[in-house]
Amino acid sequence: MLIGCLRGRPVAVDDGTAYDLSDLLGEPRAAPGAGRMLQMAQDWPRLQVALAPGGLGDLPVVEGAPGGGWDPPMPRPPKVVGAALNYRAHAEEMRAGPTVESGGLFLKASSSVVGPGATVLLPFADRRTDQEAELGVVIGRTARGVAAADALDHVLGYTCLLDISLRGEGDRSIRKSFDTFTPLGPFVATPETVGDPGALHLRCWVGDELRQDAPTSELLRSVPELIAEISAAMTLEPGDVIATGTPAGVGPLAPGDRIVVEIERVGRLEVGVEAGYQR
Ligand code: MN
Numbered sequence: 091m092l093i094g095c096l097r098g099r100p101v102a103v104d105d106g107t108a109y110d111l112s113d114l115l116g117e118p119r120a121a122p123g124a125g126r127m128l129q130m131a132q133d134w135p136r137l138q139v140a141l142a143p144g145g146l147g148d149l150p151v152v153e154g155a156p157g158g159g160w161d162p163p164m165p166r167p168p169k170v171v172g173a174a175l176n177y178r179a180h181a182e183e184m185r186a187g188p189t190v191e192s193g194g195l196f197l198k199a200s201s202s203v204v205g206p207g208a209t210v211l212l213p214f215a216d217r218r219t220d221q222e223a224e225l226g227v228v229i230g231r232t233a234r235g236v237a238a239a240d241a242l243d244h245v246l247g248y249t250c251l252l253d254i255s256l257r258g259e260g261d262r263s264i265r266k267s268f269d270t271f272t273p274l275g276p277f278v279a280t281p282e283t284v285g286d287p288g289a290l291h292l293r294c295w296v297g298d299e300l301r302q303d304a305p306t307s308e309l310l311r312s313v314p315e316l317i318a319e320i321s322a323a324m325t326l327e328p329g330d331v332i333a334t335g336t337p338a339g340v341g342p343l344a345p346g347d348r349i350v351v352e353i354e355r356v357g358r359l360e361v362g363v364e365a366g367y368q369r
Contacts, residue, residue, distance in 0.1 A: 176335025211366025226251030
């Protein structure tokens with residue numbers, strides 16, 4: 091099952107049919123759009139039961155979907171936590187050393203999230219901005235100090251994520267937090283659809299060039315280990331997104347580029363790139 095946001099409405103897609111989750115969610119607790127998906131994440135323990143096999147049949151079908159019009163599946167996560175240097179070959183290409191200890195965590199601004207078909211805006215003409223294709227994890231249950239063995243119980247699902255990164259001087263969180271720097275989507279694929287998050291294959295093209303091509307089994311810190319590490323420091327809340335780190339093959343973006351991220355059983359995210367600076 092895939093969970094998406096179609097013009098502000100939470101939708102489940104199963105076997106190519108889209109079902110409107112609005113009635114199941116009940117009265118909006120927050121503004122439409124972004125708030126509805128956050129509400130969906132906060133209600134995930136209840137929805138997960140309601141959406142168990144056979145549970146979709148009673149819901150209204152959204153005609154004409156899926157086509158265009160998909161918003162990011164979590165338009166404004168409470169927070170986005172990134173794992174730094176979480177693939178050995180990428181750590182080596184960054185010349186930061188290949189050890190696990192050189193990893194660490196950082197935060198990205200939620201306002202940097204955009205959805206499928208969006209345009210990444212390059213902030214500077216004279217500074218390098220790279221694509222980093224990553225497996226994104228969306229949290230569905232509050233996690234505080236969880237053990238790795240229990241960590242996956244807190245996952246709502248998985249999505250394609252781009253951690254767009256300005257290189258060079260400056261605080262890492264700011265260099266990764268420009269508007270449009272966190273494309274997400276198109277859907278959140280639920281754990282029963284995805285299976286083991288450490289057994290997926292990730293690919294990223296910029297134009298015709300296949301830049302990144304790696305299995306998630308090469309993650310230095312696995313998804314459960316990341317959830318344990320993060321939740322030891324800060325409470326992970328429903329709707330939070332984890333950027334699990336990028337494999338080797340990051341490279342500079344230029345106006346006019348198209349970026350495609352494809353993750354096995356998770357989805358295919360495509361965005362454009364344009365100059366955000368004054369020419
Ligand atoms: Mn990254």
